[in-house]
Amino acid sequence: MDKRRNRIDRNHTRRGRNGFPDRSIPFRRVFKPQTGRGRCTPGSHYHASQRREHDRHPYTRPSNIRQQSILPYTGSQTNVRKHVLNMIVRDLHPLSLVEDEGFQRLVKILHPHTDIFLSASLIREDLLNMHEEIRVKVQQEVSRAKDLVLSAEVWSSSDEASYLTVTCHFISLEWELKSYMLETVHLIGDHTPENVHQQLRIISNEWEIMEKVQVVVTNKDGMKRAKPEVRWTYMPCFGETLNKVFREAMNNSDWRDLLKKCRRIAAFFQQKTSISRNVQLTQSTGVDWLPVLTMLSNIYDQWPSIFKEFMAKQVENICLNEKERDMLNRAVNALNVIRDTVEKMGYSGYSSISNIIPLRDELQKGLGKLVQAKNNVAQRLSERCDHHIGGIRQNHWFTHSTALDPQFKSIVLQNGEDEGETIKAQLKDKMRYNRGGGHGGEMSFFEDQILHKYTAEPDWMLKSQNPLQFWATKEEYKQLSKLAHKYLTVVSTAVPLERITQPEKSQLFLNRRNCLELENISMMLFLNSNQDKI
Numbered sequence: 001m002d003k004r005r006n007r008i009d010r011n012h013t014r015r016g017r018n019g020f021p022d023r024s025i026p027f028r029r030v031f032k033p034q035t036g037r038g039r040c041t042p043g044s045h046y047h048a049s050q051r052r053e054h055d056r057h058p059y060t061r062p063s064n065i066r067q068q069s070i071l072p073y074t075g076s077q078t079n080v081r082k083h084v085l086n087m088i089v090r091d092l093h094p095l096s097l098v099e100d101e102g103f104q105r106l107v108k109i110l111h112p113h114t115d116i117f118l119s120a121s122l123i124r125e126d127l128l129n130m131h132e133e134i135r136v137k138v139q140q141e142v143s144r145a146k147d148l149v150l151s152a153e154v155w156s157s158s159d160e161a162s163y164l165t166v167t168c169h170f171i172s173l174e175w176e177l178k179s180y181m182l183e184t185v186h187l188i189g190d191h192t193p194e195n196v197h198q199q200l201r202i203i204s205n206e207w208e209i210m211e212k213v214q215v216v217v218t219n220k221d222g223m224k225r226a227k228p229e230v231r232w233t234y235m236p237c238f239g240e241t242l243n244k245v246f247r248e249a250m251n252n253s254d255w256r257d258l259l260k261k262c263r264r265i266a267a268f269f270q271q272k273t274s275i276s277r278n279v280q281l282t283q284s285t286g287v288d289w290l291p292v293l294t295m296l297s298n299i300y301d302q303w304p305s306i307f308k309e310f311m312a313k314q315v316e317n318i319c320l321n322e323k324e325r326d327m328l329n330r331a332v333n334a335l336n337v338i339r340d341t342v343e344k345m346g347y348s349g350y351s352s353i354s355n356i357i358p359l360r361d362e363l364q365k366g367l368g369k370l371v372q373a374k375n376n377v378a379q380r381l382s383e384r385c386d387h388h389i390g391g392i393r394q395n396h397w398f399t400h401s402t403a404l405d406p407q408f409k410s411i412v413l414q415n416g417e418d419e420g421e422t423i424k425a426q427l428k429d430k431m432r433y434n435r436g437g438g439h440g441g442e443m444s445f446f447e448d449q450i451l452h453k454y455t456a457e458p459d460w461m462l463k464s465q466n467p468l469q470f471w472a473t474k475e476e477y478k479q480l481s482k483l484a485h486k487y488l489t490v491v492s493t494a495v496p497l498e499r500i501t502q503p504e505k506s507q508l509f510l511n512r513r514n515c516l517e518l519e520n521i522s523m524m525l526f527l528n529s530n531q532d533k534i
Contacts, residue, residue, distance in 0.1 A: 077116050080107065080116050081118065082126070084098060084118065084123065085127060086531075088123065089127075089524060089527045090531075092509070092512035092513060092515075092525075093515075094515050094516060094517055094520075095123050095127070095517065095520060096120050096517070098118040098123050099118070099120055124520070127520065127527075128523070130527060130531075131526060131527060134526070134527060134530055134531060134534055138180045138182075138530055141178065141180065142168055142182075142207060145168075145172070145212070146170070146212055147485060147489050148169070148209055148214065148489070149168075149169040149215045149217065150167065150168055150169070150200065150204075150215070150217070151166070151167045151216070151217045151491055151494045152164060152165070152200060152216055152219075152494060153165045153167075153219055153237075154187070154191055154196060157513075158514040163184055163186055163187060163521070164184070164187055164196060164199050164200075165183070165525060166183050166184075166200065167179055167180065167181045167529070168180050168181075168182050168207070169489060169491050171468065171489050174472070175468040175469060176468065177349075177350065177352070177488075177489070179349065179350050179491075179496075179533075180530050180533065181525060181526050182203060182207055184522040184525045184526070191220070193220060193222040193223045193225060193226040194226050196218070196220050196226070197223065197226040200216065210230065213230070214232070214233065214486070214490075215232065215233045215234075215235055216233070216234050216235070217237055217490070217491055217492070217494050218494050219240040219494040219495070233397065235353075235490070237493050238345075238356055238389075238493055239342075239495065240493075240494065241389060242338060242342070243287070243288045244384075245289075245381060245385050245388055246287075246288070246289035246381070247287050248384045249377070249380035249381045249383070254327065255327075258320075258328065258331075259292070261324070262296060262328070263283065263284065263295070264318045265281065265318050265320075266281040266282065266283040266284075266299070267283060268318060269281050269309075270283060279302050279305050279306055280298065280302070281295065282294050283295065288503075289335060290342075290501070291507070293335040293338075296328060296335070297332050297336075300328050300329060300332050303320070307319070327377070330378070331377045333370060333375060333377075333378070334367065334370055334378040334381050335377075337367055337381075340366070341359050341363045342359075343501060344362075345359065345500075346501075348496060349496055349497060350496060350497065351491065351492050351497060352405065352467075352490060352491060353491065354401040354404065354408060355405070355492070356389070356392060356492055357398055357402045357411060357412065358402070358408050358411055361411070363385060364382060364385060367381055367385070393419070397487065399412050399419075400423065400483070400487045401487040401488055403427065404427075404483060404484040404487050404488060405467045405488065406457065406467050406470045407467055409454075409455065413455050414455075424455070427480070427483060430483055431447045431450065431479045431480060432444055432447050434479065434482055434483075447479070450476075450477060450479060450480055453476070454477055454480055468488065471484045471485070471488075513525070
């Protein structure tokens with residue numbers, strides 16, 4: 001079957017031979033309803049009825065905006081449109097913002113001597129051009145890379161529509177970890193592991209990276225059961241794993257009642273502005289551990305002021321009793337151990353899985369101290385951590401990444417005779433295979449010497465440096481660096497770290513993402529993530 005008939009048109013534009021929007025087609029034809037072959041297919045990301053509705057009415061001009069004739073663009077007009085689009089992309093505003101009366105007035109005040117015409121349709125034309133330009137550059141970067149890793153985030157919008165955002169990661173020739181968002185697609189029907197896997201295959205084929213992908217890191221449960229036809233290894237997002245640990249550990253009636261009461265306390269002070277000057281609380285409506293910790297910590301730290309306000313206003317039904325305050329204290333102490341551990345992953349971008357084993361060990365050590373102090377919340381968290389991430393030392397992606405990170409190599413290479421020697425033998429076997437010696441057989445003196453010298457290297461000052469730079473400057477480890485290039489590419493999370501470690505910034509991003517128009521989501525998120533990287 002003709003592959004072009006199966007190509008998915010996410011942005012409602014006709015595509016040329018290279019799969020990108022065909023700019024030879026006049027812009028006004030972008031919104032022309034299609035018939036026949038435009039019908040919905042099982043692989044499509046949007047229902048046909050949704051496409052027809054968007055095609056008929058792409059944007060409706062508000063009646064309060066003055067109708068103007070479109071004049072030839074001057075340099076000033078073009079420059080204004082460029083800056084407006086950059087603002088919209090950077091802050092994830094809907095394109096309809098430019099048609100709001102307040103925005104139109106602001107532009108007129110800033111440029112009183114220029115007759116500037118802005119409409120959502122014109123800005124979308126600029127958006128299409130920018131998307132095409134940046135996509136070509138990202139394609140060039142990805143095509144030159146090898147040992148690719150995908151991160152796949154499955155998420156739902158405020159109207160319960162499901163989406164899949166896919167990002168590509170690789171280490172460049174300059175030993176820099178590069179991350180480029182590729183696509184965001186609307187998942188039609190149930191977002192089962194099989195459906196998610198099928199969409200990942202489609203995206204990989206379109207970007208011509210199917211054979212380069214080695215690992216997919218995802219926040220979607222059950223992907224290992226998807227029975228993929230390709231040899232991908234599915235790995236869970238570490239951030240989502242911690243959320244799962246938190247939810248399971250707190251799944252009891254006492255905790256649910258306490259959390260419900262704390263949310264009512266936060267809501268009370270957010271609504272009562274006349275008495276909230278001395279109490280500043282944040283609300284957490286979700287079930288992720290960090291936003292909940294922020295809310296609980298605020299309540300615990302400000303309890304004297306909260307109690308004083310309750311007494312003055314004779315509020316008793318949401319006042320915490322002594323038992324609840326003790327439970328709140330234990331929960332905050334236990335969750336602070338998780339926070340302190342996660343912060344060592346970094347605050348932005350992506351980090352390698354090479355630090356997960358040491359972080360797991362440190363997390364269990366911190367929780368263990370609280371368990372000895374009879375903290376039952378810490379005990380439940382420790383038990384669930386052991387259940388979900390206790391066996392990562394049996395996964396070669398984790399052990400080999402840790403061994404090839406100069407900061408943490410001693411943790412696995414010198415941790416017991418059996419484990420350390422097994423990992424060394426596996427690494428030497430892989431080096432021998434890479435230089436054409438095949439698997440198995442007697443290990444050569446060459447590989448043995450390289451690994452012995454590397455193991456003897458001190459866990460030097462890389463605690464505050466990028467471990468990738470170690471491999472960039474060590475020519476004598478060239479054979480071993482090929483393995484480092486492969487294993488250190490695997491990231492630990494399906495989303496950037498700022499979405500895990502900075503709840504306020506994360507919530508702002510999620511709120512704005514939910515406001516994007518359906519037909520623009522993929523382009524907007526693509527440009528928002530990639531524009532500053534190209």
